[in-house]
Amino acid sequence: MDISINDIRKLPASAQLELADQIWEGLLHSGHLLTDEQISETRRRAKELDDDPSIGLSEEQMWTKVDEMRNGRKS
Secondary structure, three states: OOOOHHHHHHOOHHHHHHHHHHHHHHHHHHOOOOOHHHHHHHHHHHHHHHHOHHHOOOHHHHHHHHHHHHOOOOO
């Protein structure tokens, strides 16, 4: 099944977040991609963001960074 980033961008924000969460949880539980330390750090960062949302990026800023990374540019 091929799904492009453009297909995902067309989804409502709530559906995009749910998809990202499902993918992330699947990766965490696969046991192949992250060490326990990496999982702990990821959870720590998620809590930090939950505690202070102002440290995060807007959706526009995030997609700009994604596009730049996909095109081999750094911001």
